Amino acid sequence: MASNTGNPGETRPIIVQKYGGSSVADAEKISTIARKICDRAETGVSMVVVVSAMGDSTDELIDLANAVSGDHPPAARELDTLLSTGELVTSTLMAMAITATGHPAVSLSGQQAGIRTDKTHGSARIADIRADRLRRELDQGRICVVAGFQGLSDNDDVTTLGRGGSDTTAVALGVALKADQCEIYTDVDGIYTTDPRLVPTARKLAEIGYDEMLEMASLGAKMNPRSIELGAVYDVPILVASTFEDVPGTLIHGGDYMMEVRRAVTGVAIDRDVSKITVRAVEDRPGVVGQIFVPLAEAGVSVDVIVQNASLEGLTDVTFTVSGGDFERALALTKEICSEMAQDVAGNRGLAKMSIVGTGMQNGPGYAATMFAALSKAGVNIEMITTSEIRITCVIDAEHIGEAANALHNAFELDQAGD
Ligand code: ASP
Ligand code: MG
Numbered sequence: 001m002a003s004n005t006g007n008p009g010e011t012r013p014i015i016v017q018k019y020g021g022s023s024v025a026d027a028e029k030i031s032t033i034a035r036k037i038c039d040r041a042e043t044g045v046s047m048v049v050v051v052s053a054m055g056d057s058t059d060e061l062i063d064l065a066n067a068v069s070g071d072h073p074p075a076a077r078e079l080d081t082l083l084s085t086g087e088l089v090t091s092t093l094m095a096m097a098i099t100a101t102g103h104p105a106v107s108l109s110g111q112q113a114g115i116r117t118d119k120t121h122g123s124a125r126i127a128d129i130r131a132d133r134l135r136r137e138l139d140q141g142r143i144c145v146v147a148g149f150q151g152l153s154d155n156d157d158v159t160t161l162g163r164g165g166s167d168t169t170a171v172a173l174g175v176a177l178k179a180d181q182c183e184i185y186t187d188v189d190g191i192y193t194t195d196p197r198l199v200p201t202a203r204k205l206a207e208i209g210y211d212e213m214l215e216m217a218s219l220g221a222k223m224n225p226r227s228i229e230l231g232a233v234y235d236v237p238i239l240v241a242s243t244f245e246d247v248p249g250t251l252i253h254g255g256d257y258m259m260e261v262r263r264a265v266t267g268v269a270i271d272r273d274v275s276k277i278t279v280r281a282v283e284d285r286p287g288v289v290g291q292i293f294v295p296l297a298e299a300g301v302s303v304d305v306i307v308q309n310a311s312l313e314g315l316t317d318v319t320f321t322v323s324g325g326d327f328e329r330a331l332a333l334t335k336e337i338c339s340e341m342a343q344d345v346a347g348n349r350g351l352a353k354m355s356i357v358g359t360g361m362q363n364g365p366g367y368a369a370t371m372f373a374a375l376s377k378a379g380v381n382i383e384m385i386t387t388s389e390i391r392i393t394c395v396i397d398a399e400h401i402g403e404a405a406n407a408l409h410n411a412f413e414l415d416q417a418g419d
Helices: 027-042 057-069 076-101 132-139 166-176 210-215 225-234 288-298 324-338 359-363 367-377 398-411
Strands: 002-004 011-019 046-051 105-108 115-117 126-129 143-147 150-152 158-160 181-186 207-209 238-242 250-253 267-283 306-308 315-323 344-357 384-388 391-397
Touching (some): 027 046, 027 076, 027 143, 046 076, 046 166, 076 143, 105 132, 126 166, 132 143, 166 181, 166 225, 207 210, 210 225, 210 250, 225 238, 267 288, 267 391, 288 315, 288 324, 306 384, 315 324, 324 344, 344 398, 367 391, 367 398, 391 398
Parallel strands (some): 011 046, 011 181, 046 143, 105 143, 115 150, 207 250
Antiparallel strands (some): 002 011, 115 126, 150 158, 238 250, 267 315, 267 344
Protein backbone atom coordinates (compact mmCIF):
# COMPACT_ATOMS: atom_id res chain seq x y z
CA MET A 1 0.00 0.00 0.00
CA ALA A 2 1.05 3.60 0.03
CA SER A 3 0.47 6.76 2.03
CA ASN A 4 -1.46 9.85 0.99
CA THR A 5 0.42 12.90 -0.19
CA GLY A 6 -2.12 15.46 0.97
CA ASN A 7 -3.40 15.76 -2.59
CA PRO A 8 -6.59 13.71 -2.94
CA GLY A 9 -6.05 10.48 -4.83
CA GLU A 10 -2.27 10.77 -4.85
CA THR A 11 -0.19 8.22 -2.93
CA ARG A 12 3.46 7.46 -2.27
CA PRO A 13 5.11 4.07 -1.84
CA ILE A 14 6.14 3.26 1.74
CA ILE A 15 9.69 2.13 2.57
CA VAL A 16 10.73 0.89 6.02
CA GLN A 17 14.45 1.10 6.75
CA LYS A 18 16.33 -0.24 9.75
CA TYR A 19 19.80 0.81 10.94
CA GLY A 20 21.67 -1.42 13.38
CA GLY A 21 23.69 -0.32 16.41
CA SER A 22 27.07 -0.18 14.68
CA SER A 23 25.61 2.02 11.91
CA VAL A 24 24.41 4.66 14.40
CA ALA A 25 27.30 4.38 16.87
CA ASP A 26 28.15 8.12 16.97
CA ALA A 27 26.79 11.57 16.08
CA GLU A 28 28.70 11.71 12.80
CA LYS A 29 27.27 8.41 11.61
CA ILE A 30 23.75 9.49 12.59
CA SER A 31 24.15 12.71 10.57
CA THR A 32 25.54 10.82 7.55
CA ILE A 33 22.59 8.42 7.62
CA ALA A 34 20.14 11.31 8.08
CA ARG A 35 21.38 12.80 4.80
CA LYS A 36 20.94 9.45 3.00
CA ILE A 37 17.43 9.15 4.41
CA CYS A 38 16.53 12.66 3.22
CA ASP A 39 17.89 11.96 -0.29
CA ARG A 40 15.73 8.86 -0.45
CA ALA A 41 12.65 10.70 0.82
CA GLU A 42 13.18 13.29 -1.94
CA THR A 43 12.58 10.53 -4.51
CA GLY A 44 8.93 10.63 -3.47
CA VAL A 45 8.62 7.76 -0.99
CA SER A 46 7.15 7.78 2.52
CA MET A 47 9.76 6.65 5.00
CA VAL A 48 9.67 4.88 8.32
CA VAL A 49 13.12 4.45 9.85
CA VAL A 50 13.69 1.95 12.68
CA VAL A 51 16.84 2.40 14.75
CA SER A 52 18.76 0.25 17.23
CA ALA A 53 20.57 1.55 20.30
CA MET A 54 23.90 3.29 19.56
CA GLY A 55 26.91 0.93 19.38
CA ASP A 56 27.10 -1.33 22.43
CA SER A 57 24.83 0.79 24.58
CA THR A 58 22.36 -2.04 25.23
CA ASP A 59 25.20 -4.12 26.72
CA GLU A 60 26.25 -1.11 28.80
CA LEU A 61 22.72 -0.70 30.17
CA ILE A 62 22.64 -4.40 31.09
CA ASP A 63 25.97 -3.98 32.92
CA LEU A 64 24.55 -1.02 34.85
CA ALA A 65 21.44 -3.00 35.79
CA ASN A 66 23.59 -5.86 37.08
CA ALA A 67 25.89 -3.50 38.94
CA VAL A 68 23.08 -1.99 41.02
CA SER A 69 21.28 -5.29 41.53
CA GLY A 70 24.05 -7.22 43.26
CA ASP A 71 22.92 -10.79 43.92
CA HIS A 72 19.31 -10.06 42.95
CA PRO A 73 18.57 -10.43 39.25
CA PRO A 74 17.08 -7.12 38.02
CA ALA A 75 13.27 -7.12 37.80
CA ALA A 76 12.26 -7.95 34.23
CA ARG A 77 9.86 -5.01 34.04
CA GLU A 78 12.47 -2.46 35.11
CA LEU A 79 15.12 -4.00 32.87
CA ASP A 80 12.85 -3.73 29.81
CA THR A 81 12.06 -0.06 30.46
CA LEU A 82 15.76 0.62 30.99
CA LEU A 83 16.82 -1.17 27.78
CA SER A 84 14.13 0.59 25.74
CA THR A 85 15.88 3.90 26.50
CA GLY A 86 18.86 2.90 24.33
CA GLU A 87 16.71 2.98 21.20
CA LEU A 88 14.99 6.21 22.34
CA VAL A 89 18.36 7.96 22.41
CA THR A 90 18.96 7.01 18.76
CA SER A 91 15.43 7.71 17.51
CA THR A 92 15.31 11.22 18.98
CA LEU A 93 18.83 12.08 17.76
CA MET A 94 18.02 10.73 14.29
CA ALA A 95 14.81 12.79 14.12
CA MET A 96 16.81 15.89 15.06
CA ALA A 97 19.49 15.10 12.46
CA ILE A 98 16.88 14.59 9.71
CA THR A 99 15.12 17.84 10.66
CA ALA A 100 18.47 19.65 10.62
CA THR A 101 19.06 18.31 7.10
CA GLY A 102 15.86 19.97 6.05
CA HIS A 103 13.14 17.30 6.07
CA PRO A 104 10.34 17.20 8.63
CA ALA A 105 10.70 14.20 10.96
CA VAL A 106 9.20 12.87 14.17
CA SER A 107 10.57 10.26 16.58
CA LEU A 108 8.17 7.68 17.99
CA SER A 109 8.78 5.20 20.79
CA GLY A 110 7.53 1.64 20.17
CA GLN A 111 4.51 2.51 22.28
CA GLN A 112 3.75 5.69 20.31
CA ALA A 113 4.12 3.71 17.08
CA GLY A 114 1.31 1.45 18.34
CA ILE A 115 3.36 -1.73 18.81
CA ARG A 116 1.42 -3.96 21.22
CA THR A 117 3.02 -7.11 22.60
CA ASP A 118 2.36 -9.96 24.99
CA LYS A 119 3.65 -9.69 28.55
CA THR A 120 6.84 -11.74 28.17
CA HIS A 121 9.47 -9.28 29.34
CA GLY A 122 12.81 -9.72 27.62
CA SER A 123 11.42 -11.65 24.67
CA ALA A 124 7.96 -10.24 23.99
CA ARG A 125 6.04 -11.19 20.86
CA ILE A 126 4.26 -8.57 18.82
CA ALA A 127 0.50 -9.08 19.09
CA ASP A 128 -0.75 -6.16 17.04
CA ILE A 129 0.32 -2.86 15.53
CA ARG A 130 -2.07 0.09 15.75
CA ALA A 131 -0.55 2.12 12.99
CA ASP A 132 -2.94 5.09 12.79
CA ARG A 133 -0.47 7.54 14.38
CA LEU A 134 2.26 6.42 11.96
CA ARG A 135 -0.10 6.80 8.99
CA ARG A 136 -1.13 10.28 10.10
CA GLU A 137 2.48 11.39 10.39
CA LEU A 138 3.36 9.91 7.00
CA ASP A 139 0.34 11.57 5.41
CA GLN A 140 1.64 14.88 6.72
CA GLY A 141 4.92 14.29 4.93
CA ARG A 142 7.03 13.51 8.00
CA ILE A 143 9.72 10.87 8.16
CA CYS A 144 8.90 8.65 11.17
CA VAL A 145 11.87 7.45 13.21
CA VAL A 146 10.74 4.54 15.39
CA ALA A 147 12.71 3.18 18.35
CA GLY A 148 13.30 -0.51 17.61
CA PHE A 149 13.08 -3.56 19.87
CA GLN A 150 10.20 -2.36 22.08
CA GLY A 151 6.46 -2.34 22.56
CA LEU A 152 3.73 -2.03 25.14
CA SER A 153 1.97 -4.92 26.88
CA ASP A 154 -1.69 -5.13 27.87
CA ASN A 155 -0.56 -4.04 31.35
CA ASP A 156 0.72 -0.81 29.80
CA ASP A 157 4.26 -1.86 30.63
CA VAL A 158 7.17 -1.39 28.27
CA THR A 159 8.43 -4.69 26.85
CA THR A 160 11.44 -5.57 24.70
CA LEU A 161 11.48 -8.10 21.88
CA GLY A 162 14.74 -9.90 22.71
CA ARG A 163 18.31 -9.14 21.62
CA GLY A 164 18.53 -8.07 18.01
CA GLY A 165 14.79 -7.31 18.08
CA SER A 166 14.93 -4.15 15.96
CA ASP A 167 14.92 -6.26 12.78
CA THR A 168 11.60 -7.69 13.95
CA THR A 169 10.23 -4.19 14.64
CA ALA A 170 11.15 -3.13 11.10
CA VAL A 171 9.58 -6.10 9.34
CA ALA A 172 6.48 -5.94 11.56
CA LEU A 173 6.00 -2.26 10.70
CA GLY A 174 6.49 -3.21 7.05
CA VAL A 175 3.65 -5.72 7.42
CA ALA A 176 1.35 -3.30 9.27
CA LEU A 177 1.89 -0.48 6.77
CA LYS A 178 1.88 -2.82 3.76
CA ALA A 179 5.24 -1.34 2.86
CA ASP A 180 6.70 -1.89 -0.60
CA GLN A 181 10.00 -3.02 0.88
CA CYS A 182 11.80 -3.37 4.16
CA GLU A 183 15.50 -2.48 4.04
CA ILE A 184 17.94 -3.64 6.72
CA TYR A 185 21.18 -1.63 6.73
CA THR A 186 24.13 -3.11 8.53
CA ASP A 187 27.91 -3.45 8.54
CA VAL A 188 27.91 -6.36 6.08
CA ASP A 189 26.79 -5.73 2.53
CA GLY A 190 24.60 -8.75 1.88
CA ILE A 191 24.30 -12.54 2.02
CA TYR A 192 27.15 -14.57 0.54
CA THR A 193 27.26 -18.07 -0.95
CA THR A 194 29.50 -18.99 1.99
CA ASP A 195 31.86 -17.36 4.50
CA PRO A 196 34.18 -15.16 2.36
CA ARG A 197 36.89 -15.37 5.04
CA LEU A 198 37.17 -19.10 4.35
CA VAL A 199 36.40 -19.20 0.64
CA PRO A 200 37.89 -16.33 -1.38
CA THR A 201 35.58 -17.02 -4.34
CA ALA A 202 32.42 -16.64 -2.22
CA ARG A 203 29.93 -14.48 -4.09
CA LYS A 204 27.30 -12.06 -2.88
CA LEU A 205 23.82 -13.26 -3.80
CA ALA A 206 21.51 -10.82 -5.56
CA GLU A 207 18.51 -12.61 -4.10
CA ILE A 208 17.58 -15.50 -1.82
CA GLY A 209 14.33 -17.16 -0.67
CA TYR A 210 13.05 -16.77 2.90
CA ASP A 211 13.47 -20.48 3.69
CA GLU A 212 17.01 -20.54 2.38
CA MET A 213 17.84 -17.40 4.32
CA LEU A 214 16.67 -19.06 7.54
CA GLU A 215 19.00 -21.98 6.85
CA MET A 216 21.88 -19.64 5.98
CA ALA A 217 21.45 -17.43 9.04
CA SER A 218 24.98 -18.33 10.09
CA LEU A 219 26.35 -16.53 7.01
CA GLY A 220 27.15 -12.87 6.57
CA ALA A 221 24.38 -10.64 7.83
CA LYS A 222 23.25 -11.87 11.22
CA MET A 223 19.59 -11.22 10.72
CA ASN A 224 17.15 -12.03 13.44
CA PRO A 225 15.35 -15.24 12.29
CA ARG A 226 12.03 -13.98 13.71
CA SER A 227 12.12 -11.07 11.26
CA ILE A 228 12.72 -13.43 8.33
CA GLU A 229 9.83 -15.67 9.42
CA LEU A 230 7.61 -12.61 9.66
CA GLY A 231 8.67 -11.47 6.19
CA ALA A 232 7.90 -14.93 4.83
CA VAL A 233 4.45 -15.22 6.40
CA TYR A 234 3.31 -11.79 5.20
CA ASP A 235 5.42 -11.70 2.04
CA VAL A 236 7.37 -8.51 2.73
CA PRO A 237 10.55 -8.38 0.62
CA ILE A 238 13.61 -7.62 2.79
CA LEU A 239 16.74 -6.01 1.38
CA VAL A 240 19.95 -6.53 3.36
CA ALA A 241 22.57 -3.95 2.41
CA SER A 242 25.57 -1.99 3.65
CA THR A 243 24.92 1.24 5.54
CA PHE A 244 27.91 3.20 4.30
CA GLU A 245 29.00 1.49 1.08
CA ASP A 246 26.88 2.19 -1.94
CA VAL A 247 26.83 -1.36 -3.36
CA PRO A 248 23.88 -3.61 -4.20
CA GLY A 249 22.71 -5.80 -1.31
CA THR A 250 20.78 -9.08 -1.22
CA LEU A 251 16.99 -9.21 -1.59
CA ILE A 252 15.26 -11.83 0.56
CA HIS A 253 11.90 -12.65 -0.97
CA GLY A 254 9.53 -15.41 -1.96
CA GLY A 255 8.74 -14.52 -5.52
CA ASP A 256 8.50 -17.18 -8.20
CA TYR A 257 11.09 -15.54 -10.33
CA MET A 258 14.16 -16.46 -8.35
CA MET A 259 17.08 -16.30 -10.72
CA GLU A 260 19.56 -17.77 -8.24
CA VAL A 261 17.31 -20.62 -7.26
CA ARG A 262 17.40 -22.17 -10.71
CA ARG A 263 20.70 -23.42 -9.50
CA ALA A 264 19.80 -26.15 -6.99
CA VAL A 265 22.32 -25.26 -4.31
CA THR A 266 22.36 -21.62 -3.19
CA GLY A 267 25.03 -21.67 -0.54
CA VAL A 268 27.19 -23.52 1.95
CA ALA A 269 26.28 -22.73 5.56
CA ILE A 270 28.84 -23.24 8.29
CA ASP A 271 27.94 -23.71 11.92
CA ARG A 272 30.91 -23.66 14.26
CA ASP A 273 31.00 -24.61 17.90
CA VAL A 274 29.15 -27.91 17.67
CA SER A 275 29.67 -30.71 20.23
CA LYS A 276 28.50 -34.30 20.22
CA ILE A 277 27.48 -36.71 22.94
CA THR A 278 27.42 -40.47 22.38
CA VAL A 279 25.49 -42.89 24.56
CA ARG A 280 26.92 -46.39 24.04
CA ALA A 281 25.15 -49.72 24.33
CA VAL A 282 21.80 -48.54 25.53
CA GLU A 283 18.95 -51.06 25.63
CA ASP A 284 16.93 -51.01 22.40
CA ARG A 285 13.33 -50.92 23.63
CA PRO A 286 10.41 -48.49 23.37
CA GLY A 287 10.79 -45.39 25.53
CA VAL A 288 14.56 -45.35 25.91
CA VAL A 289 15.22 -42.40 23.63
CA GLY A 290 12.42 -40.46 25.30
CA GLN A 291 13.98 -41.15 28.70
CA ILE A 292 17.15 -39.43 27.49
CA PHE A 293 15.72 -36.50 25.53
CA VAL A 294 12.73 -35.45 27.65
CA PRO A 295 14.88 -34.43 30.65
CA LEU A 296 17.35 -32.69 28.33
CA ALA A 297 14.50 -30.68 26.79
CA GLU A 298 13.13 -29.87 30.25
CA ALA A 299 16.56 -28.55 31.19
CA GLY A 300 16.41 -26.23 28.17
CA VAL A 301 19.15 -28.03 26.20
CA SER A 302 18.42 -27.86 22.51
CA VAL A 303 19.49 -31.02 20.75
CA ASP A 304 20.22 -30.82 17.07
CA VAL A 305 21.41 -33.74 14.90
CA ILE A 306 20.41 -37.14 16.33
CA VAL A 307 21.63 -40.50 15.03
CA GLN A 308 20.64 -43.92 16.37
CA ASN A 309 22.45 -47.01 15.14
CA ALA A 310 20.78 -50.21 14.04
CA SER A 311 20.35 -52.45 17.03
CA LEU A 312 22.84 -55.27 17.61
CA GLU A 313 21.82 -57.94 20.10
CA GLY A 314 19.19 -55.64 21.61
CA LEU A 315 21.66 -52.81 22.19
CA THR A 316 22.09 -49.54 20.27
CA ASP A 317 24.21 -46.37 20.28
CA VAL A 318 22.64 -42.89 20.24
CA THR A 319 24.69 -39.85 19.22
CA PHE A 320 23.45 -36.26 19.22
CA THR A 321 24.87 -32.76 18.88
CA VAL A 322 24.41 -29.70 21.08
CA SER A 323 25.89 -26.22 20.82
CA GLY A 324 29.25 -25.63 22.51
CA GLY A 325 27.60 -23.42 25.13
CA ASP A 326 25.29 -26.24 26.27
CA PHE A 327 27.93 -28.98 26.13
CA GLU A 328 29.11 -29.29 29.76
CA ARG A 329 25.58 -29.15 31.13
CA ALA A 330 24.21 -31.59 28.54
CA LEU A 331 27.04 -34.08 29.11
CA ALA A 332 26.63 -34.04 32.89
CA LEU A 333 22.88 -34.47 32.60
CA THR A 334 23.14 -37.28 30.04
CA LYS A 335 25.61 -39.14 32.27
CA GLU A 336 23.20 -38.81 35.16
CA ILE A 337 20.21 -39.99 33.11
CA CYS A 338 22.12 -42.93 31.61
CA SER A 339 24.04 -44.07 34.67
CA GLU A 340 21.99 -47.28 34.85
CA MET A 341 20.72 -47.46 31.29
CA ALA A 342 23.86 -47.40 29.15
CA GLN A 343 27.35 -48.81 29.16
CA ASP A 344 29.03 -45.45 28.77
CA VAL A 345 28.50 -41.76 27.77
CA ALA A 346 31.23 -39.89 25.89
CA GLY A 347 31.44 -36.27 24.71
CA ASN A 348 33.46 -34.44 22.04
CA ARG A 349 33.92 -30.73 21.42
CA GLY A 350 35.40 -29.12 18.34
CA LEU A 351 32.96 -30.14 15.63
CA ALA A 352 31.26 -28.10 12.92
CA LYS A 353 28.22 -28.49 10.71
CA MET A 354 28.65 -27.94 6.97
CA SER A 355 25.37 -27.66 5.08
CA ILE A 356 24.49 -27.23 1.47
CA VAL A 357 21.29 -25.20 1.21
CA GLY A 358 18.93 -24.74 -1.72
CA THR A 359 15.24 -24.92 -2.53
CA GLY A 360 16.06 -26.51 -5.88
CA MET A 361 17.45 -29.67 -4.22
CA GLN A 362 13.90 -30.83 -3.50
CA ASN A 363 13.44 -31.80 -7.11
CA GLY A 364 16.55 -33.75 -7.92
CA PRO A 365 18.63 -36.67 -6.73
CA GLY A 366 22.38 -36.76 -6.46
CA TYR A 367 23.12 -33.72 -4.31
CA ALA A 368 24.04 -35.80 -1.27
CA ALA A 369 26.29 -37.99 -3.42
CA THR A 370 28.08 -34.95 -4.86
CA MET A 371 28.52 -33.53 -1.37
CA PHE A 372 29.95 -36.74 0.10
CA ALA A 373 32.28 -37.24 -2.86
CA ALA A 374 33.59 -33.65 -2.60
CA LEU A 375 34.28 -34.01 1.12
CA SER A 376 36.00 -37.35 0.64
CA LYS A 377 38.20 -35.96 -2.13
CA ALA A 378 39.21 -33.17 0.24
CA GLY A 379 40.11 -35.79 2.86
CA VAL A 380 37.38 -34.64 5.24
CA ASN A 381 35.75 -37.32 7.39
CA ILE A 382 31.97 -37.14 7.87
CA GLU A 383 30.87 -37.95 11.41
CA MET A 384 27.11 -37.52 11.13
CA ILE A 385 24.61 -36.70 8.37
CA THR A 386 21.19 -35.11 8.49
CA THR A 387 18.86 -33.65 5.91
CA SER A 388 15.82 -31.41 5.58
CA GLU A 389 13.85 -30.64 2.41
CA ILE A 390 16.20 -27.85 1.43
CA ARG A 391 19.41 -28.75 3.26
CA ILE A 392 21.96 -31.57 3.59
CA THR A 393 24.21 -31.30 6.65
CA CYS A 394 27.42 -33.15 7.50
CA VAL A 395 29.01 -32.92 10.94
CA ILE A 396 32.80 -32.80 10.59
CA ASP A 397 35.88 -32.00 12.65
CA ALA A 398 36.01 -28.18 13.03
CA GLU A 399 39.67 -28.21 12.01
CA HIS A 400 38.61 -29.00 8.46
CA ILE A 401 35.98 -26.31 7.82
CA GLY A 402 38.26 -24.42 5.44
CA GLU A 403 38.95 -27.42 3.17
CA ALA A 404 35.33 -28.56 3.41
CA ALA A 405 33.85 -25.16 2.55
CA ASN A 406 36.15 -24.74 -0.46
CA ALA A 407 35.49 -28.28 -1.66
CA LEU A 408 31.71 -27.85 -1.51
CA HIS A 409 31.77 -24.35 -2.98
CA ASN A 410 33.72 -25.71 -5.97
CA ALA A 411 31.71 -28.91 -6.34
CA PHE A 412 28.47 -26.95 -6.67
CA GLU A 413 30.11 -24.19 -8.78
CA LEU A 414 28.93 -21.48 -6.40
CA ASP A 415 31.60 -19.07 -7.58
CA GLN A 416 29.65 -18.71 -10.83
CA ALA A 417 26.42 -16.75 -11.08
CA GLY A 418 23.33 -18.84 -11.90
CA ASP A 419 21.75 -18.75 -15.36
N1 ASP B 1 19.60 -2.83 20.95
C1 ASP B 1 19.06 -4.16 20.99
C2 ASP B 1 20.21 -5.17 21.07
O1 ASP B 1 21.37 -4.77 21.06
C3 ASP B 1 18.17 -4.46 19.83
C4 ASP B 1 18.84 -4.42 18.47
O2 ASP B 1 19.97 -4.00 18.32
O3 ASP B 1 18.18 -4.85 17.50
O4 ASP B 1 19.96 -6.33 21.15
MG1 MG C 1 22.44 -3.69 19.25
